Amino acid sequence: MPSHNPRNQDLQSPCQYLKGVGPARAADLSRLGIETLEDLLRHFPREYLDRSRMTPLGQLKPGERHSVRGTVLVSGIRRPRRGMNLLQVMIGDETGRLELVFFNQPFLKRMLPNGREVIASGEIGSFGQKLQLVSPEIEILDGDLDSAFPHAQGIVPVYPLTRGVNQRWMRKTVHALLEQRELMESVQEILPREWLDEKKWPLRESAFRQIHFPDAENAADSALERFKFEEAFLLQLLGALSREQFRKEKGPHLPDDSPLLENFIKSLPFQLTRAQEKSQGEILEDLRSGRRMNRMLQGDVGSGKTVVALGALLSAIGAGYQAAFMVPIEILAAQHFRRWQERLAALGVRSALLTGSTPAAEKKEILSELESGELPLVFGTQALIQEGVNFHNLGFAVVDEQHRFGVRQRASFHDQGRPHVLIMSATPIPRSLAMTLYGDLDLSIIDELPPGRPSLVSRRVGDGKTGQVYDYVKERLEKGERGFLIFPLVEESDKLELQAATERYEELSKTDFRDFHCELIHGRMNGARKAEVMERFASGETQLLIATTVIEVGIDIPEATLMVIHNPERFGLSQLHQLRGRIGRGTMKSYCILLEPGNLGEQARQRLEVFVKESDGFVLAEEDLKIRGPGDFFGVRQHGMQDLRLVHPIADAELVALARQRAQAMVSRDPQLMAADLQPLRELLDRLYRNRMPLAGVG
Ligand code: ADP
Ligand code: MG
Numbered sequence: 001m002p003s004h005n006p007r008n009q010d011l012q013s014p015c016q017y018l019k020g021v022g023p024a025r026a027a028d029l030s031r032l033g034i035e036t037l038e039d040l041l042r043h044f045p046r047e048y049l050d051r052s053r054m055t056p057l058g059q060l061k062p063g064e065r066h067s068v069r070g071t072v073l074v075s076g077i078r079r080p081r082r083g084m085n086l087l088q089v090m091i092g093d094e095t096g097r098l099e100l101v102f103f104n105q106p107f108l109k110r111m112l113p114n115g116r117e118v119i120a121s122g123e124i125g126s127f128g129q130k131l132q133l134v135s136p137e138i139e140i141l142d143g144d145l146d147s148a149f150p151h152a153q154g155i156v157p158v159y160p161l162t163r164g165v166n167q168r169w170m171r172k173t174v175h176a177l178l179e180q181r182e183l184m185e186s187v188q189e190i191l192p193r194e195w196l197d198e199k200k201w202p203l204r205e206s207a208f209r210q211i212h213f214p215d216a217e218n219a220a221d222s223a224l225e226r227f228k229f230e231e232a233f234l235l236q237l238l239g240a241l242s243r244e245q246f247r248k249e250k251g252p253h254l255p256d257d258s259p260l261l262e263n264f265i266k267s268l269p270f271q272l273t274r275a276q277e278k279s280q281g282e283i284l285e286d287l288r289s290g291r292r293m294n295r296m297l298q299g300d301v302g303s304g305k306t307v308v309a310l311g312a313l314l315s316a317i318g319a320g321y322q323a324a325f326m327v328p329i330e331i332l333a334a335q336h337f338r339r340w341q342e343r344l345a346a347l348g349v350r351s352a353l354l355t356g357s358t359p360a361a362e363k364k365e366i367l368s369e370l371e372s373g374e375l376p377l378v379f380g381t382q383a384l385i386q387e388g389v390n391f392h393n394l395g396f397a398v399v400d401e402q403h404r405f406g407v408r409q410r411a412s413f414h415d416q417g418r419p420h421v422l423i424m425s426a427t428p429i430p431r432s433l434a435m436t437l438y439g440d441l442d443l444s445i446i447d448e449l450p451p452g453r454p455s456l457v458s459r460r461v462g463d464g465k466t467g468q469v470y471d472y473v474k475e476r477l478e479k480g481e482r483g484f485l486i487f488p489l490v491e492e493s494d495k496l497e498l499q500a501a502t503e504r505y506e507e508l509s510k511t512d513f514r515d516f517h518c519e520l521i522h523g524r525m526n527g528a529r530k531a532e533v534m535e536r537f538a539s540g541e542t543q544l545l546i547a548t549t550v551i552e553v554g555i556d557i558p559e560a561t562l563m564v565i566h567n568p569e570r571f572g573l574s575q576l577h578q579l580r581g582r583i584g585r586g587t588m589k590s591y592c593i594l595l596e597p598g599n600l601g602e603q604a605r606q607r608l609e610v611f612v613k614e615s616d617g618f619v620l621a622e623e624d625l626k627i628r629g630p631g632d633f634f635g636v637r638q639h640g641m642q643d644l645r646l647v648h649p650i651a652d653a654e655l656v657a658l659a660r661q662r663a664q665a666m667v668s669r670d671p672q673l674m675a676a677d678l679q680p681l682r683e684l685l686d687r688l689y690r691n692r693m694p695l696a697g698v699g
Helices: 006-011 023-031 037-041 167-179 181-185 193-199 204-212 217-248 259-267 274-288 305-318 330-346 360-372 407-415 431-437 463-478 495-510 527-539 573-580 602-613 617-628 653-669 676-688
Strands: 047-051 065-078 086-092 097-103 117-127 130-134 137-141 154-158 294-299 322-326 351-354 377-380 394-399 420-424 442-446 456-462 482-486 518-521 544-547 560-566 590-596
Touching: 006 037, 006 181, 037 167, 047 065, 047 117, 047 217, 065 097, 086 117, 097 117, 154 167, 167 181, 167 204, 181 204, 193 217, 204 217, 217 431, 217 653, 217 676, 259 305, 259 330, 274 294, 274 305, 274 420, 274 442, 294 305, 305 322, 305 330, 305 394, 305 420, 330 351, 330 377, 330 527, 351 360, 394 407, 431 442, 431 653, 456 463, 456 602, 463 482, 463 560, 463 590, 495 518, 495 544, 518 527, 560 573, 573 590, 573 602, 573 617, 590 602, 602 617
Parallel strands: 097 130, 294 420, 294 442, 322 377, 322 394, 351 377, 394 420, 456 590, 482 544, 482 560, 518 544, 560 590
Antiparallel strands: 047 154, 065 086, 065 117, 086 097, 117 130, 117 137
């Protein structure tokens, strides 16, 4: 990418430009995501060793981390057993002695002759009376301290490494890079000075120095905070720019509340909750603004997102536009269609269902009616965004359970007459995470459940009591209720696990549950077969479904009141919550039983305990994130988690909120970031997020 600033180009030079980096080393670095000098600067330490204070050997305490400096007094090698080589090095200073222990590094003996000075860091252990440092980080001093810098003095960085790249090399190389005055001077500040002053954050160049080789511990903290904010801010800026671009576009103008919407709401057997009304209001405001909507609607399982979406979609239809409702799987599409078709028809709105298994003749007719504009509403799967589907005037598109769709699929409605888009998330995500991951979307949140839900009770039971649990399930099935037995398939593609689930199904349907009609459902079955199985379960012909995680999405069967989850410890809390959301949707009291193995670890036990006590999906999602970290968080894996190198969406929620607010303000003031002082910022955005930059290229 060409740049106006020739010095900047230097930081963009490949690492091979550095002394001591040949093609092999460059390949090693590239495994760490480091290609350019700037990447190297952005490769931050994972921790630090404090070598600014050396503890006198006489003052060491077992169990604490210390850095020490001493002289080698004596050393020796032992072979306690075959294949193991133990090097013991006794060091001393005026106050005491300490033994350093190294495993299988006999070559170190030569490098540590008696009288050689050495610095060592690590956690102090003890062996009888003797204090030890086992496998310490060491620096061998050949002469004065300065020759060993940057490893020996001050606060020393510890980097994430990869094969072929050791700590010492990394420190030296980064240090040498920081020493290149001219290069470092080309690091331009991208944030307004006032923001830095307010938080006492260092300038960017100084922040790079302080994060690698801090003058003091808190200098590193402050630099890190600055870079966290920077990361959050850049992502929010991308989001704000793309929201702005969406807003600039004219959306289908939907003037007033059409009577259709009102009639629909009136026809419902319940009143909207306050939270539903609020979200509805936010959506309608977008629709009346004349600008295009690109909004995410979030809500817990069962919070009633569907009626809000339908209401909005009807106001588009009322204004003469077509609407589409897309969900990721056939069963769900069919369910929505079946459930709403009649109510909508009563309001004069005809609808159709289009999925991969729609018969050819029917499909042809639907497509032709969509093209002519005769058909106002279509429910369906990805089939809706395939070649050959041409709407006459699509005004509103709903994308449900969006985590199943890629970003590109979400975007594909954009080519169909640029409709308003409402995206619904199946997994409640804490607000700060949603803001980070979906910075390009406006956000509405339904944060309350409809009243008068029958109670749903969750319990942990040891799997030693499986027989009793099954007996209880049988008792309730006999009364006409329906249930799920869940066997976890963490990856639906795992053949062995699938086979295990299948065998369990065959066994159970011949033994414990032979008097009932059981069926198996899993993710490798094709859509049509899954739909048939679900159909029989919904109609009551099938009483017990033995299932993998495939049922996690919005299946709605009011008679389902029982769920037994085997090996619940293998699921995240959000995923368990999603599963549990399949029961307790009717008027009867429902039970979710976690059959957990006896040898469960303490942490897993605590997690499951949180789950059975807590019914709020947003809270569970936060717990999940705290425990498992964002990388494993259910449902968002494919959505930009890799962008979060420094920011933790829960721990750094305040920074994220501040970043969003400032990004929005900046874009409102200067939608193209044209101001002269914003150019370094623009260039950085363009470099880091080249493919996603909503603005025209720089330069
Ligand atoms: P989700 O947000 O999980 O998609 P749904 O839209 O499927 O939830 O709604 C769950 C159930 O609650 C549906 O049966 C729906 O008809 C019902 N429902 C929605 N809103 C209300 C309300 N305000 N009062 C009572 N029941 C409601
Ligand atoms: Mg739903």
